[in-house]
Amino acid sequence: MGSFILRRIIYVIPALIAVSLISFLVIAVPPGDFVDRLAEEAAKKGDIMPLAEIEAMRRAYGLDQPLLVQYWSWITGVVLRGDFGYSFGWNLPVKEVIWPRLGLTVVLSLASLLFVWVVAIPIGIYSAVRRYSVGDYIFTFLGFLGLAVPNFLLALALMYVAFAWFGQDVGGLFSPEYIEAPWGWGKFTDLMAHLWLPMVVLGTSGTASVIRVIRANLIDELHKPYVTAARAKGKGEFALLMKYPVRHAMNPFVSGQNDIFVDIVSGGTIVAIVMGLQTTGPLLIKALMEQDMYMAASFILMLSVLVVVGTLLSDLLLAWLDPRIRYQQG
Amino acid sequence: MTTFDETSGMVSPAQEKRRGQGFEGHWALVWRKFLRHRLGVLGGIIVLLAYVVAAIPDFLAPVTLEAYNPAYAYAPPQQVHLGVSTEDGWQFRPHVNAYKTVVDYNSGRRIFTADPESIIDIGFFVVGEPYKLFGFIPAARHLFGPVEVGQPFYIFGADRLGRDILSRTIYGARISMTIGLLGVAASLVLGILIGGVSGLFGGVVDNVIQRLIEFVQSVPAIPLWIGLAAAIPRDIPPLQVYFFITIILSVLGWTSLARVVRGRFLAMRNEDFVKAARLDGCGPVRIIFRHMLPSFLSHIIATVSLAIPGMILAETALSYLGIGLRTPIVSWGVLLQEAQNVRTIASAPWLLLPGVAVVIAVLALNFLGDGLRDAADPYAD
Amino acid sequence: MENLVEIRGLRITFAGAVDVVQGLDLDIPAGKTLCLVGESGCGKSVTAKSILQVIDHPGRVSGGSINLRQTDGSVLDIAKTKPTSPLMRQVRGGDIAMIHQEPMSFLSPLYTIGNQISEALMLHRKISEKDARAEGIKMLEEVGMPDPARRYDSYTFQLSGGQRQRAMIAMALINKPRLLIADEPTTALDVTTQANILDLLGELQRETGMGVLFITHDLGVVAEIADEVAVMYLGKIVERAPVRELLENPKHPYTKGLLASMPRLDGDFKAPLKAIPGMVPPPALRPAGCSFHPRCEWARKDMCGHVAVLETDLGANHMVACHAYGPQAHKFSRVSKVVDVGAPVAVAKKAVGKPLLSVRNLHKHFAIRAGFFQRQVGAVRAVNDISLDVFPGETLGLVGESGCGKSTLGQTLVGLHRADSGEVQFADIDVRAAKGAEAKQLRTDIRMVFQDPTGSLNPRMRVRDIIGEVLQVNGNHSAAEIEEKVQGLLARVGLSPDYAERYPHAFSGGQRQRIAIARALASDPKLVIADEAVSALDVSVQTQIINMMKELQAELGLTYVFVSHDLGVIANISDRVAVMYAGRIVELGETDQIFRNPRHPYTEALLAAIPGRGARKTGARIRLTGHVPDAAKPLAGCAFADRCRYVTDACRVNVPELRGEGNHLDACLRSEELKLRSVSQTEALVSA
């Protein structure tokens, strides 16, 4: 087991390197950079930036160096000093902008994941055990619907309902008075009051797919021979259900959690933009539009790291749950 | 009466009937099993209709894309009436009512109400604005529309420029439905190539490709898509944007297909009937195309139909954010751009109607894919 | 004698209102072993499950009664008890326990076997976890689990097949049930492990005095373990008698048929077998009247096809359900045909002349790879230095326990694997170097029949294309030629020529195997390698196929290499036999020599393990313990040393070579001095 964990953790390292490289290259390779963008904007206003000034600016920002050198200095900064570079757009070190946003992203993603579990697991079990019941049909249909509605559309629709019927503007993660306020009990409760809507929006498609996964797997498990064997021992139906089929169906569920988490983090970007959440999404778009390269690269990097770590956790959880993995690979 | 054919051990005529006489091939069995999946069939019909719409939007839409009329900005959907009641009783006469407008000086917006006095007749196969069917056949007939050209006809309402949302949604199908198809086609090529190589060579090659797939699958797609989409130069022609977006979607989309292909390849390689074919002396090409591919083609088709919805959703999201397709291209995502904030939506909720098209298309594709997946292996009972 | 369970008029129904069991009466006596025998699909398993009310959805008991006598003398009708009621739960695992064929799937891999054993205990007794553990370990010890304290915390995938079955038995017996239901508990095991498990069950039955309902399709196992036997056909008991009576004096044509189709090792084991024609129809197509009548050679259409059969009591506990013994008995002549003379009586062919296939020092090792770069970290020596000759027109049987490398050897010979080293010579062709025309000739001259008739036929192709493909690919045959050939072949393997148009899914297992054989014969081969070609089939079908293969051999002058784990089948079909152990041939000789006069201790142990079929049980039994050595570990000395009862120090140092005079070879250092036991020539099926 120990060596399995170790090996799994070591596997993460190349993944992280690849992720950081991709994050950087996606931003840096396409033609045009931040200075071009500034010059363009200046040109729109009518004053032409002299070439020398453009070049000087490039040098100042280090944009004249070869890509790999830029990458190297950026990534060593990140790893060694926790320095994510400088945001041209904000005129601030990236890390000052990025951390609070990332924190909220993590909180929102985890809350959504929790929502998925709390809602989907019982429904999935119910649907499998009461297969072809009215309830099962309803949940199955809702599941399909949940997968078919783009989450930004769901966000829009819910916001519209809240706005048109309850007169509430439910965007954002905080009420206006708390946005700039330091952390405290008041801000915390305010966050909780705002969190549920994006949580539901982000969790919907995950919930739908988890219900389907659990239902499908559990239906397979319900008639496995070991269930008959346990029943023949005299075990009661509910205890039986929980100890054998449900427990067995947990494995594919856990290994699927990774994809769900990726989807939540990934979908969170768009929902955040639509709902004006103070998470990474809106800033990422802004940074990309402005070609604020360190900012954008850092966001993509940190989101990817979040996912890679999530994958690691779900793999470890799976190994902990499934002795076959534990003993055969460890 | 049931009897035994003693020499052969064949059971009885009745049983043979149940087994479809044994004369049905793979695809016939797949088809029969698919037909039993009622939601799948329903989904299939809707998908088929959607692609028909995508093929001839000009004919189906009452007006063309160019049509606009600022006088009807944000006009709400008109109610369709099937007939009128006159002294002679009820009479079949499909029509909508024209609008009455008042300007609300507080908000500065026009308020539209239906004018029951003025009737705009709806006709079928009416002559309307001219267009070119399939891009080259000049035509002017529309499936339906106002009998008199130019009368306000907004059964899905109008947008900010007084354009007909119904017509635009119909045109949107052309892009939205095909971008999924193209994206999946591109992914499929990548997936079959990479998955096939992985499954065929095995060993280190397979290992490297598997790690690569795992890695690509663990990258959060949307931020990366956003990053890539934002890198598309702003000033290139729309058609190129369309292709760029397709490519971006398939960059991450090939992995699941590659997995399916590889898995099937590996499993198939060890099937006894493939071994038997090797012993018959079939070369690799014959084995792949005569024995292996037909066996998992149905699985691939099912996987493909399940992959298209993801592409449609992604395109919609990117376009909505303004970094995907842009006007003058009309896709459902582009149409949804009109619904940028809650206040706009609150005053013109019909702007979300193209979203309903997305939901229906995705639902139908999922149903279809589910049905195909169940039918892909008609031998398992 | 008291009955523990009395089943009356039991009816079990599945979806579509199909009665799988229809009006079954069965008494299960206390303190005895009752065997329930019948071919696959007769409803043995569902009957067993119905006693515990654990039939899988959508099956259910739809009529009749299952009366269980309680310890206090009262009677509980299980058929009327709600499956989920506490009363029923008490019966399950408490009064009646069950073990199954596949312990791997009947035990959960996610919990230790200890957890699952103590669970059974704690469901029926108030007991602390610590005490439950102690009892569990004690129980494991009783069922002969080696190192029980450690195994208690093992998972199923860490145990061998035999150990898993022992764990399952421990789980069933921990509550000291009064009835144990065992559903084919040894079918999935190797013959040597099977012998151990049968011994164990016999011992436990005698010690505890519990009743056992033992389900099997193997009459050898019946002879070994039963006190009484009930024969089941299509959901009904057709004959019932004490074991000796039933085996020596069978009455019902079905029982007679089963016995006649079983390869035997007593007497002339090469005598042609007599197959029951046809196969068990699905329950939905149960024939009217006597459901056996379409397959019965005594059947009188005027009666058997219409009139339902009643049980006839023949006295001495012998019951039979057949019109030929009923009130109308005088109408039946009750004469069975003697075995079809068409089937040639095999005259043992002498291994003389020039071999058709000659193998020298053949090695096939499978690399074990690990890590990202797939470095080779070891090798499984599947085929290890094998030399043998196959002579034209003979059948060479290849026998051994699972994993001994017999399939690998067969597959290497046809060219599915590339040998690592050694020589293979076929006629005048060096097989390992053959290219072009020679390779093509090998492909058409050496053909293979696979074990699984379902997996080996491409479901997407018509029978014609399956059989004809080898002709299409090799050489230029016109479509008409191929068509003609296919028609001819179909007729030859006993199928109607118009089946050429159909797809494989339209056929039963036996028919598919016939198609597979036709495919093998399409290129007019000289040598056919049959890898467990009859193992997946039911007894009667198995016999049909064996007889057909023998006929084809005689007609076409074929040479067979017949791979099987079933010693009875091997004895019946082979002229010579090679016994394999851990990748090597340990003994090679004529069938008579191998079975009557074995020279290798492993062969002796194999023969001793054959249930009931004339393995003489004088003196101490020969039973193998331990496992086949890990093929990945290199061995010094004799591979069998760890399990051999004659082992000496020299055995662990010197590798025994395959040698001997004439054509009886063995690989044992002590073969000259040892006097080994064999199967007897006398009638022995009932000597248990």
Ligand SMILES: Nc1ncnc2c1ncn2[C@@H]1O[C@H](COP(=O)(O)OP(=O)(O)OP(=O)(O)O)[C@@H](O)[C@H]1O
């Ligand atoms: N869950 C089920 N649904 C429908 N039919 C079933 C089910 N289980 C068993 N059957 C059918 O019931 C019949 C009897 O099955 P059963 O497993 O009892 O046979 P068996 O004699 O034990 O055969 P085997 O020797 O192969 O174990 C078969 O025709 C089988 O197809």
Ligand code: SF4
């Ligand atoms: S009743 Fe007739 S058909 Fe049935 S076993 Fe007896 S003789 Fe044969």
Ligand code: SF4
């Ligand atoms: S060589 Fe020794 S160990 Fe091997 S079989 Fe002979 S006696 Fe037994």
Ligand SMILES: [Mg+2]
């Ligand atoms: Mg069975």
